[in-house]
Amino acid sequence: MYVAVKGGEKAIDNAHAWLSEKRRGDKAIAEIGVGQIREQLTLAVNRVMAEGSLYDPDLASLAIKQSHGDLIEAIFLIRAYRTTLARFGKTRPIETTNMACIRRISATFKDAPGGQILGPTFDYTHRLLDFTLAADSETSVVESQDMSDAQMLPRITDYLNQEGLIQQEIQTGDEPGDLTREPLQLPAQRDLRLQSLTRGDEGFILGMAYSTQRGYGRNHPFVGELRVGGVVVEMEIPELGFSIEIGEIEVTECETVNQFTGSKSDPPQFTRGYGLVFGHSERKSISMALVDRALRWAELGEDNVGVPAQDEEFVLYHSDNIQATGFLEHIKLPHYVDFQSELELIRKLRCEAEIPSRDEEES
Amino acid sequence: MNEYNFAYLDEQTKRMIRRAILKGLAIPGYQVPFASREMPMPYGWGTGGVQVSAATLTPEDIFKVIDQGADDTTNAISIRKFFQKVTGIKVTDKTIDATVIQTRHRIPETSLTEDQILVYQVPIPEPLRFLEPYETETRKMHALEEYGLMYVKLYEDISRHGAIATSYAYPVKVEGRYVMDPSPIPKFDNPKMEMAAIQIFGAGREQRIYALPPYTQVVSLDFDDYPFEASKADHVCDICGSSDTYLDEVIVDDQGGRIFVCSDTDFCAAQQSAALESSE
Amino acid sequence: MAEAALKGGFENPPIDSARAFRRITNAMARPGKIETLVGATPPPPMSVAAGTVLLTLCDPDTSLALLETLNNQEIRDWVTFHTGAPIVSAQRADFVFGAWDNVRPFQTYKTGEAQYPDRSATLVIEWEELKNRGAHLQGPGIKDIAFLNLPSVQPFVENAALFPLGIDFLFCSDDQIAGLPRSTKVSESS
Numbered sequence: 001m002y003v004a005v006k007g008g009e010k011a012i013d014n015a016h017a018w019l020s021e022k023r024r025g026d027k028a029i030a031e032i033g034v035g036q037i038r039e040q041l042t043l044a045v046n047r048v049m050a051e052g053s054l055y056d057p058d059l060a061s062l063a064i065k066q067s068h069g070d071l072i073e074a075i076f077l078i079r080a081y082r083t084t085l086a087r088f089g090k091t092r093p094i095e096t097t098n099m100a101c102i103r104r105i106s107a108t109f110k111d112a113p114g115g116q117i118l119g120p121t122f123d124y125t126h127r128l129l130d131f132t133l134a135a136d137s138e139t140s141v142v143e144s145q146d147m148s149d150a151q152m153l154p155r156i157t158d159y160l161n162q163e164g165l166i167q168q169e170i171q172t173g174d175e176p177g178d179l180t181r182e183p184l185q186l187p188a189q190r191d192l193r194l195q196s197l198t199r200g201d202e203g204f205i206l207g208m209a210y211s212t213q214r215g216y217g218r219n220h221p222f223v224g225e226l227r228v229g230g231v232v233v234e235m236e237i238p239e240l241g242f243s244i245e246i247g248e249i250e251v252t253e254c255e256t257v258n259q260f261t262g263s264k265s266d267p268p269q270f271t272r273g274y275g276l277v278f279g280h281s282e283r284k285s286i287s288m289a290l291v292d293r294a295l296r297w298a299e300l301g302e303d304n305v306g307v308p309a310q311d312e313e314f315v316l317y318h319s320d321n322i323q324a325t326g327f328l329e330h331i332k333l334p335h336y337v338d339f340q341s342e343l344e345l346i347r348k349l350r351c352e353a354e355i356p357s358r359d360e361e362e363s
Numbered sequence: 364m365n366e367y368n369f370a371y372l373d374e375q376t377k378r379m380i381r382r383a384i385l386k387g388l389a390i391p392g393y394q395v396p397f398a399s400r401e402m403p404m405p406y407g408w409g410t411g412g413v414q415v416s417a418a419t420l421t422p423e424d425i426f427k428v429i430d431q432g433a434d435d436t437t438n439a440i441s442i443r444k445f446f447q448k449v450t451g452i453k454v455t456d457k458t459i460d461a462t463v464i465q466t467r468h469r470i471p472e473t474s475l476t477e478d479q480i481l482v483y484q485v486p487i488p489e490p491l492r493f494l495e496p497y498e499t500e501t502r503k504m505h506a507l508e509e510y511g512l513m514y515v516k517l518y519e520d521i522s523r524h525g526a527i528a529t530s531y532a533y534p535v536k537v538e539g540r541y542v543m544d545p546s547p548i549p550k551f552d553n554p555k556m557e558m559a560a561i562q563i564f565g566a567g568r569e570q571r572i573y574a575l576p577p578y579t580q581v582v583s584l585d586f587d588d589y590p591f592e593a594s595k596a597d598h599v600c601d602i603c604g605s606s607d608t609y610l611d612e613v614i615v616d617d618q619g620g621r622i623f624v625c626s627d628t629d630f631c632a633a634q635q636s637a638a639l640e641s642s643e
Numbered sequence: 644m645a646e647a648a649l650k651g652g653f654e655n656p657p658i659d660s661a662r663a664f665r666r667i668t669n670a671m672a673r674p675g676k677i678e679t680l681v682g683a684t685p686p687p688p689m690s691v692a693a694g695t696v697l698l699t700l701c702d703p704d705t706s707l708a709l710l711e712t713l714n715n716q717e718i719r720d721w722v723t724f725h726t727g728a729p730i731v732s733a734q735r736a737d738f739v740f741g742a743w744d745n746v747r748p749f750q751t752y753k754t755g756e757a758q759y760p761d762r763s764a765t766l767v768i769e770w771e772e773l774k775n776r777g778a779h780l781q782g783p784g785i786k787d788i789a790f791l792n793l794p795s796v797q798p799f800v801e802n803a804a805l806f807p808l809g810i811d812f813l814f815c816s817d818d819q820i821a822g823l824p825r826s827t828k829v830s831e832s833s
Contacts, residue, residue: 008437009444079401086373181704183396183570186499313497323568326406327486333408333438337431337468337626340611341530341549344596349524369657377657378702381664382737385700386761388671389811389824391783395761419668421661477673506757538783538826540807559786561672576672576784576826 023068037061046250046279047071051321052078053180053199055249055278072201072321079322082180092243094231096253096276100150101229103280108222108257114153119228120280156225157255157272166257166270167300186313193295193316197288198277200319206283208309208319209290217294217307220259221273228252228280252277254285258293261300271300291315370417371449376400380418380572384563387574392537393505394488394571402567409442411565412465412484415572416446419480419563420463425453427461432469432609432626439467456629468531470552472608472630475560477577483546485566488573490534490544510542513584521589530594536582543573545581551595551609556581598623603634648720651684653698659683663699670813670822675780675789677773680820683725686717692815693740693767694721700765701738703727710741713769742769743794749802752810760807763825770794770814773821782827790832791821799829 024031038045038061048060052075060078067073103119106112118124133139160166176191184192197205212219230250236243254275260268273293275285294309296302308314318324368374383397402410420426426446430439434456442465443454455461458473467484475481487493491501494512504510513534520528527533533550537543545553546564556562562575575581585591596610601622608630610623625631653659659682666678685694693713701707707728709718722728733739733751746768755763777792778799791814793799802809802825809825823829 008435008440012437012440076401076405080403083376083400083402084367084371084373086375179398180400181398183398185396313499317498322401323406326408326410327568328407329405330407330486333467334431334436335468335547336611337549337609338531338547340596340609340626341551341594343612344594345526345528345530348594349526349528352525369661374656374660375702375704377660377664378700379704381667382700382705383761384668385671385765385811386763388668388784389826390760390807391826393760393807396759419661419665421665422658423662480668502758561668574672576674576824578786579783 023066032065034058034061034065037064043280044069044071046281047202047284048074048078050278050281050284051075051199051201052082054078054082072325076322076325087181089235091246092234092236094233094249094251096227096231096251097155098152099227099229099231099251099253101153101227102150103228104153104225106156106223106225108224109156109159112154112156112159114151117151117153121282150229153227155255157257160224160257160270164269166272167261169272184316186316188312188316190292190296190299193312194274194276194288194292196316196319197275197291198284200288201321201324202281202284202287204319204321204324205287205291208294208315209287211307212290212294212309217297217305217309219273219290219293221256221290221293222258223286224255224257224272226252226254226282226286228282250279252279252281252285254282254289256286256289256293261302271296367449369422369450370420370446371403372400372414372417377418380414383572384415384418384574387563387572388561388576390541391575391579392535392541392543392573394566394573396570397572399567399570403445404441406568407486408438409465409467409484410567411569411572412467412482412567413442413445413565414567415482415563415565416463416465417449419482420446420450420452422450422452424462425455425460426450427455427458427464427629428466429464429469429471429627429629430467431611432471433628435628457633458627458629468547468549469609469626470548470555470558472605472625472627473633474555475558477559479560481558481560481562483548483562483564485544485546485564485569485571487532488544488564488566488569488571490532490542505541508540510536513542517584517586521586527585527589527591533591534584536584537575538580539582542584543581549595549609550583550591551593553581553583553591554593596623600625600631600634603631603638605631605634645717645720647686647717648724651686651694651721652725653682656698660699663695666820667696667699667813667822670820671784671811671824672822673784673789674782674823674827675775675785675791675821677775677819677821679818680815681818686715686721688742688769689713689718689740690769690815691818692820693769693813696767696813696815696820697722697738697740698725701726701728703729705737706731706735707738707740708733708736710739711745712742713740713745736764738765738767740767740769747798749798749810754805754808754810757808760809763808764810765813766810767813767815770816773814773816773819777832779830779832780823780827781830784824785827791823793823793829796829796831799823799827803828 038057045057045060049055063074063077104117179192179195230248232245233247234243235246256273258271260270273289275288277285295312297310304310383395387395402413428439428443430436458471463480465482489501494516495501517527531549532547533553535543535545559577564573583591599606602624608625611626612621614621663682666680670678680692680695683694683698705728752764774792775790778796780789806825811825812823814821
């Protein structure tokens with residue numbers, strides 16, 4: 001007699017055991033430490049913090065270790081952990097003008113007060129594998145020369161602003177929304193769009209930004225300024241009546257200067273796109289700025305030319321890699337009940353259309 | 364750090380979900396937006412149902428989880444284990460013993476009672492989504508009660524195939540007002556939705572909760588000349604002999620031989636033991 | 644803030660609120676069904692049931708209004724200490740708490756928007772007693788017919804006519820609660 005399949009519980013336990021064995025790999029090789037990940041895989045840690053929406057390098061490093069280096073899985077761990085944290089309050093907006101910059105470049109001016117600071121960048125490295133790193137022993141590190149201390153620098157776009165050449169961003173004083181606490185409602189305002197983009201999947205945002213460069217909603221961006229460094233986080237304590245410093249975080253900020261627009265009422269002006277991301281993450285912040293600019297078409301009186309990067313619903317509903325990967329991978333789950341109903345339907349429709357079944361054809 | 368709150372979620376999150384559930388009950392079939400949280404299982408794997416259950420369960424509840432009608436499918440096991448861990452409540456396979464049942468893709472064969480709550484996992488809560496991808500548009504359609512698009516789709520099916528070519532997630536109209544997605548249950552289950560138990564639907568990734576109070580009128584969409592039909596495989600269960608249950612088709616040998624068995628494993632087991640008792 | 648404000652909360656918030664929510668769910672899902680609801684001890688004259696609703700559903704994310712007899716310093720302090728919910732005008736409130744004599748006209752409250760009918764007020768009304776007699780209730784959650792001793796019928800008929808907009812009601816008396824969502828059709832006892 002047929003007995004229905006059972007034993008799922010045991011299968012799951014075994015799968016988990018195997019998974020943990022796979023994580024450890026060859027025991028002859030020393031186990032990687034969370035501290036090593038935090039200090040030596042910083043850009044991976046940054047990505048997990050940015051898309052996990054939780055600034056904690058130690059937890060992000062732990063998540064990377066636990067996920068075998070699958071960064072989307074690590075982001076997922078951080079997001080699920082974030083759910084359990086009670087919210088005690090909110091900080092004041094960070095002031096990136098006061099950033100202690102380790103890197104600051106502008107593509108729009110050859111030089112500007114404060115100068116171009118390359119900082120730690122891959123930009124001009126030759127992408128040649130460095131086999132000296134393959135040795136298991138401690139590698140020698142080239143000490144950087146003249147490494148000036150991180151410094152506070154004026155903003156490049158402020159110089160354009162002085163001449164009125166760049167569109168002014170209006171301070172509304174409105175409380176920004178939070179899509180981790182309120183369901184997304186469309187059309188969304190720029191605050192929620194930016195939040196969605198900074199949490200969004202780096203690959204998706206990059207692809208969207210790239211599509212604008214290739215003509216799907218071209219907006220002629222120049223990197224007005226890209227700055228990386230530490231900013232102070234302050235929180236207002238109602239009982240004290242003033243704000244106190246609760247820590248410092250590293251962020252990357254990108255302001256693009258885009259093609260001028262003008263209308264009957266407004267003279268031609270440059271416009272901006274904005275990107276701000278946890279950690280050192282240039283690709284993400286520049287991508288974010290391009291997509292932000294593309295999504296601003298309505299506000300800036302541009303035409304909707306029907307491209308993906310201008311489509312707020314399309315971008316916001318598909319940028320989150322935790323939502324995307326979950327739904328994508330859920331098709332691995334059993335669907336045999338629905339499949340069965342499709343089987344019945346297709347048999348019925350074929351029967352009604354009097355299509356002979358294969359058996360009948362053969363006989 | 365290892366101690367999680369009762370039912371995992373913090374109290375403020377539970378209150379937010381609870382408020383959405385109550386508005387859902389007050390406006391049957393209307394999708395209430397809620398700020399879904401990331402859960403420790405992936406989106407698309409029942410996070411909406413899990414959040415509804417987390418906000419609903421009490422220490423006295425007896426919890427049952429099914430996927431495809433079965434208690435021992437892997438995802439049902441994973442969700443059941445999660446709640447055992449974070450609530451410590453009793454769990455069961457038996458439909459009649461359960462006070463809260465979380466389900467994916469089926470409604471149990473055993474009629475539910477007034478003392479039960481059925482929680483559905485929903486992937487795409489918007490019944491109009493595959494006809495109109497924009498949320499801004501579908502929301503307007505619901506507000507204006509403008510469901511012509513749905514009827515056009517069903518009508519096109521009929522003119523093309525001679526029948527409505529939707530076999531699961533078959534749309535329903537609730538109390539003559541909102542068109543609602545019943546989640547991907549086979550249309551065989553649609554008539555059961557007018558039941559004594561409370562039904563709550565959770566879509567985590569899509570951030571929607573909706574609900575049906577007991578005995579709410581739920582009508583599957585159809586046409587006078589093409590009435591709705593709750594179809595199933597034209598067989599009896601090869602294990603328990605039931606003729607009025609939803610059946611899975613199982614391929615049992617290399618020649619493609621197949622048998623039909625109840626998808627509701629608890630119902631099938633109960634039928635078998637009843638048969639055994641009466642033969643003794 | 645008086646010491647009384649610090650008392651009367653849930654003893655074990657995750658558990659007490661879970662139990663209370665089940666009762667409130669049953670009340671809202673089965674209009675007219677009278678449930679016992681305990682857990683909180685608010686300052687007078689707020690009932691145990693209304694206080695328990697308040698602690699179960701209100702927090703800094705919900706605005707609430709306290710009407711007339713319930714709008715005293717003790718209750719306001721109690722609400723602020725236990726929930727942090729902002730106290731606002733009745734027109735803007737998500738939750739409104741008041742005695743029957745103080746809650747009308749219903750036109751005062753949020754009834755939701757066409758696209759978001761859920762953005763509407765829930766009224767928690769203190770009523771002298773709850774009995775399954777009087778007004779006839781029909782609609783979702785009710786098998787054939789249910790009865791509840793509503794203080795009046797016409798205002799609820801008018802509210803139901805707004806469906807899917809409208810406000811939802813929880814009637815409280817001591818430690819008892821009954822629900823009346825906008826979907827319920829109310830008529831006079833014949």
